[in-house]
Amino acid sequence: MLRSVSKRRQLIVSTQSTDLLNEFDAEDVVVADRTEGFTCLHRLDSQALKNWLDAYSLGELWQKNILGGRPSR
Numbered sequence: 001m002l003r004s005v006s007k008r009r010q011l012i013v014s015t016q017s018t019d020l021l022n023e024f025d026a027e028d029v030v031v032a033d034r035t036e037g038f039t040c041l042h043r044l045d046s047q048a049l050k051n052w053l054d055a056y057s058l059g060e061l062w063q064k065n066i067l068g069g070r071p072s073r
């Protein structure tokens with residue numbers, strides 16, 4: 001449904017669901033990190049993640065904190 005609507009509209013979806021994240025390609029994902037009180041956004045680079053993506057899904061990489069976007073302790 002998200003892909004269908006995204007052909008006509010820009011969508012911004014926020015999730016911590018690994019199942020939902022696994023439905024997207026790396027190029028579709030923007031990660032939000034909090035650094036020194038500021039929100040920093042960065043788009044994932046599928047080429048930089050190529051070796052990781054050969055072995056793991058995006059959801060697994062998020063759980064391992066390879067992608068960022070996880071709460072800091």
